[in-house]
Amino acid sequence: MNKSLVVQKYGGTSVGTLDRIRHVAQRIARIRETGTQVVVVVSAMAGETDKLVKMAREICDNPERREMDLLLSSGERISSALLTMALQSRGIPAISMTGRQIGLQTDSVHTRARIKQIDAKRARQALKNNNVIVVAGFQGINEQGDVTTLGRGGSDTSAVALAVALGASQCEIYTDVDGVYTADPRMVPKARKLDVVSYDEMLEMASLGAKVLQIRCVEFAHKFQMPLVVKSSYIEGGKGTLICEENANMEQPVVSGIMYDKNQAKITLKEVPDQPGIAANIFEPIAAAGLSVDMIIQNISAEGHTDLSFTLGREELNEAMVIMEKIAKKIHAVNVSADSKISKISIVGAGMRSHSGVAARIFKSLSKEKINILMISTSEIKVSCIIEQKHTKAAVNALHKAFGLDKKPTAVKSIEKQKTATRKKSKAKKK
């Protein structure tokens, strides 16, 4: 591992104007002064990719994905050249690299390619020559030499993959927020930035809709144990949020964050004759249509009949209802109904593994607010509840308070203590 190398990724708003690009160059200049080498991964300037997508849609109903990739990859090339120039104008040796030049090889699934390997020979040489490398994110190259792109959040994934390939000490994701929060600050006034989140928690949060990091990027970091830091490119000196492996020495807070998702819909089939294979009859056509079901509940109702509910993303509701109405007839369900005025509230925390009573505490705080729980699902480190949408804000705030997230938890303080204790111990050992 190269202790003095970091990979930094700057998103579209962080390089959205020439002024912002100059600001990023200044930030890199300061890090270089500490003797740290920097590889930078940039997104396209904010708005550029949307502009290109719009042009493509106007000129062709269904553009070929290979051509989309050539088109979309140009935005990152432009921002990488401009940031390289901004660094050079400060006297910092810098070199831009495209996906091909950085050796990022992918499969051929255009517009959502997966990284196969990184041949970082040229990057290593450039680092030896003391250059800052400014990489065009989001893009790679397939075996045929065609440009590929990595899909949504692809630049984050480029950054983590490069950090792994180059043996960086950490990968820093600069964005327009200053870290990962206990809850959405627009919804919960007392939401706090978290100092540390485990990969597992971050994965749950990302899959529950936290937009700060893409799932793939976190998975990649997790797989290769690359510490990730989310920071604001606007705030100087902020520590951001560190995403890393859970440490057995750490005492985790029970809950790290509360998420909500209003973009949910529920479909209910009433009085389905309860026979083996019914679930398959229902969910196979849904899956075949490419729709993703989230939660499923089945209640036994009277006389060999069952009620079955499931949730999915609201934008998939109409398509799902068309399918369900056909199925309902086929399987002799009495009734199909849809409800899109719901929210999913989720509580995420690695500490749940070692703490019982989390679900009980959720039920208690929601019932105190007279909020009815419509559905529940749990994973090892997550509990999700479906509630009526009008209660979203009250529910999130109540849970935020109930799990002690309004204040900096003592548990986190105890991590700090643990760290100090560990350092003292190792000093003692050396003696």
Place this chain on the structure above:
Amino acid sequence: MNKSLVVQKYGGTSVGTLDRIRHVAQRIARIRETGTQVVVVVSAMAGETDKLVKMAREICDNPERREMDLLLSSGERISSALLTMALQSRGIPAISMTGRQIGLQTDSVHTRARIKQIDAKRARQALKNNNVIVVAGFQGINEQGDVTTLGRGGSDTSAVALAVALGASQCEIYTDVDGVYTADPRMVPKARKLDVVSYDEMLEMASLGAKVLQIRCVEFAHKFQMPLVVKSSYIEGGKGTLICEENANMEQPVVSGIMYDKNQAKITLKEVPDQPGIAANIFEPIAAAGLSVDMIIQNISAEGHTDLSFTLGREELNEAMVIMEKIAKKIHAVNVSADSKISKISIVGAGMRSHSGVAARIFKSLSKEKINILMISTSEIKVSCIIEQKHTKAAVNALHKAFGLDKKPTAVKSIEKQKTATRKKSKAKKK
């Protein structure tokens, strides 16, 4: 040679909007219907390259040329992807190719690279598969795998080089004018489009400021004997102007075109002591400063003194005067003066090789208009005169008339006859 393959190049205004791109796709569709295969080379959408250059200048006083090349090459990639999509949406099989994918290898002189070779293997395969290939013009790749650009008019050069590499029957340059004219139509109302111009004439015209084709592109076409056609992308069915080798069978008109250049300046040194080495003393520092002198005249004045005048581009006048004032002192010239109110009028015609009396006819027509000739220079197929700038329009029109360019010359008609005669002869031979 592949008789059924043409290379077409569309400039920035020809692909300047999505509508224009659709129009180009339609044009290609019609050519395809005749069974002809098409390779298209595109420039960046009009205004894009300027926008990128402006951003680069704002962010860095003196951007590195390697980074400029990465930046500037993105415009052509965007237009090639968009045109490919427009073709695909018409059901025409099409594939975009970057400079690298088309195998255009250059030296490493960034921002004005020279083409070393084209490895057209992949292009040949794409043509075998009946694709229209849409090539991002202006760009190649050097040995290190870095993007290079070919400098001003680079896309024209890309097109000719590809036409040669692929054995196309001709290379068509689509632009916003419908061909090469006998004179600037804004200056000469009776200016006519030329049907045929020889490479040599076109080279002279291009170096005298005809913007329709770049010198390099014509040189390249000349070297490899690739017929060039300049056409308008706005006018349907126009024949444009064919630029090809002079044919011994053709009877050329004496003069093909009249050019003018108002962007000239003259510097005069009065009463320079006439000693050997004086010219070197003057022109060495001018050349060392990178200034290009065009015409030079030296007159003997009285008593071992000489007057010396030369012309250069107006934008170089100030720099040249600073140098000349120093030199004037050193070589004891009595006086240095500058004149930027001049024009250069040039008469170009391959027919001059076999016709005498061209200069006499120029002098006569200008004197009839009471226009004084300040300087003259000649080449094998060109005569240039410096005159006072206020007389530009009168001079160009007088010469246009004097050399019979106002009407379609009989000489051109005789070319047509010759061609017919040649065809008849060859038929006769076959019999």
